[in-house]
Amino acid sequence: MAQHTLRPALKEFLQEGTVIPAHPLALNESRRIDEQRQRLLSKYYIASGAGGMAVGVHSTQFEIRDPKVNLYETVLKWASEEVETANLSRPFLKIAGICGPTGQALNEAAIAVSYGYDMGLLSMGGLQGLSEEEILQRVKAVAKIIPVFGFYLQPSVGGRIFSYDFWRAFAEIDNVDAIKVASFNRYQTLDVMRAVCASSRRDEIAMYTGNDDNIVADLLTTYRFPVGEEVVEKSFAGGLLGHWAVWTTKAVELLNEIKQYRSGNGGDLNALLSKGIAITDVNAALFDPANAFHGCIPGIHEVLRRQGLLEGRWCLNPHEELSPGQMEEISRVYEMYPNLNDDDFVQSFLQQTK
Template sequence: MADGLFAPGTVVPAHPLALDESGGIDWVSQRALTRYYLDAGAHGLAVGVHTTQFALHEDPALLADVWAAAAEDASAAERPVGLIAGVRGTASTARIEAGVAGGLGYQAALLSPAPGSTDDDILRMAESVGEVLPVIGFYMQDDVGGRYLGVDFWRALFAQPAVIGVKIAAFDRYRTGEVVRALLESGRDDIALLTGNDDSIVGDLATTYRGDVDGVQQSASFVGGLLGQWAIGTRAAVELSARVVDARNSGTVPSELLTQGTWITEINSAVFDTQHGFAGCVAGVNEVLRQQGLVRTSLCLDPVERLSPGQQEAIAEARRRYPELLDEAFVAENLERWRS
C-alpha cells in the first residue's frame, strides 16, 4: 500500500481550513485551496490534520463535509491523488472517523491521539483504526501538543501490519533518528517515512540513513513529506522535492539545494511563528494564503489560535524575499479561476 500511495518525492499538503469573517466555513476559498494544490502537482491531500485545525473534529458533520469537498475535487483530477484523513481522539472516536473518511474515498488515516494519551492508548488507537483504514503514525513536536515517544513505542507501532507510514514532525534530529532506527530494526520496507520536520525538510529528503541490524547493513530514506509548510508554495515544493530525491539517489546532493533548504526554514520561521513558540503556526499558514488572495481571513476555529504580534509583517517580508518558493506568480495567474 505504501508504494502505491507514496512515490519518491511525494508532496502532500496538510490542507488548511478557510473561514469567513463570521467564523464559518468559506467554501469558495476552501475549494480554491484544493484546486491550487491539485494544479500545483501535489501527490496527495491530508485533510482533518493539525493544519486543518483539530477543533474541527468537535463537529463530526462539518468534518465530514470538509473531507467530502476535498475528495470531490480530487476525484475530478486527471491523475491519481492520494487522500489521507486526519483522525483524532480516542481509539473509538478515531475508528468512527476513519469509517466516515473511508466511505468518502480516503485511503489512509493519520493518527492524532487525544491529549494525554499514553503509549498504550496510541497503540490501541492504531490497531482500532487499522481495522478500517491503513495507518500513518504521527510524531508531533512538543510545542504544539506532542511529546516524546521512545524507541520501544515505535517498535511496537511498526509491528502492526496496518501501519504503512509515519510522519515525523518531532523537530528534533535525535528523535527523528530514533524513529528511523526502529524502522530499520523492524525489517519492514513497506513503511513510508514522511518528513513533517518543517525546520529540516531538504535535510530529511536528502539523507540516506544506514545502520547495522544483526550484522546486516540496512538503509532507509524519506520518501517525501506531509507538511503544513507544503500548504504554501506547493508548486515549488513539488519541483524541489523531485530534485532533492533525484540528487539523493544519484549520491550527490548539490550545495545549492541545501541552501534552498535554509531559505525554506527561514520562511517557516515566519509562518510557523518560532519567535513565539509556534503559537501562530496554523494562523500563519492561513495568513500567507490570505495575503495571496486564496482565502479571506486567517481566522481559526479556536480563538486562541491567532497571529502573534509582528507575524503578519514577517510573513509579508518572507513573501517579498522568496516569491519563487511561495508560488507568488503561479497563484496570481490562476487565482480568479480557482475561486470561480
C-alpha cells in the same frame, strides 16, 4: 467493518515519495466555512502537482470536531469530491486526519473510508493518560479499518515523546504503511528511523518528514544502521507538511530537484542545503516558533490571503491570530526569498478558475 488496504499502485507511489500539503480551513468573516474557497484550496493543491492532501488535520483546525462546529465530515466530503471531479490520470492520495481516544478514532476512520480516503493520519496527541502499550492497541484497532499513516507530533503542540521500543512495536503493526515524523527534534527523528530499520516491515513503511524546520536536510539524508549481519538504509521519501500548504508548486519543484540529486542525475548539494536554510527561515515566519507556535495556522492563512486563495486569516478560535511582529516577519521572508513563492502560478490558477 472490513479492513481497507492501500491499492498496490498507491502504495508504490507513496514509497516513491510525493508532496502532501496539510489542508487549511477556509472561513469567512463570520468564522463560518466558506465552501467556495475551501473547494478552491483543494483545486489549488491538485493543480499544483501535489501527490495528495491531508484533510481534517492540525492545519484544518481540531475545533472542526467540536459538536457545535461539526465540520469534520464536511471538509472530508468536499475535498474528496474535488479529487473525484478532477478526474486525474495520475495517482493522488486522499489522507484523513484521525485523532482522539480509540472510540473517536474508530468513528473517524469509518467516516474517512466512507468518503473514499486512502489512509488515516493517526495523531497520538492529547492521549497523555494512556500508556505506550494502550496507544499501540489503539493503532492496531484503527489499522483494522484503514491504512495508517503514523504521526510523531512534537510536544509543544500537543504531542508527546515516545520511546524507541514504542516505534519498534509500531512498525510491526500490519496496515501501517507510512510514518510522518514531526518531532522537530533530530534525536527523536533518529529513534523512529532506527526503529523502522530494525523492523521486519521496514520495506513496507514509507517515511515522510513532518519536520517543517528541517525539510531539505531530512529529504537529502540517508540513514544507515547495522541490523544483524546487514546494513539497512532508509530515507524520507517525501513530506506531509503544513508548510507545504503554501507555495505548493515550489514544494513540488523542490522534491523533484532533491530526487534528481539523490538519483545521481545532477544537482548542487550546497545550493540545496542553502535553499533548505532559506526554507527554514520562511518556516520560522509562518509557524511562529518564537511564540511557541501560537501563530502557525494564521501564518499559513496570511500567505494564502495575500495570494487571493483565502479571504482572510480567520480561525474558529477567535484568539488564534498572528503574534506581535509575525506579519512583519512574513513580509520579510517574502521579500528576501522571492524564488520560494508561487504567486505567479496562483494568479494564473485564479484566472483559470473564475
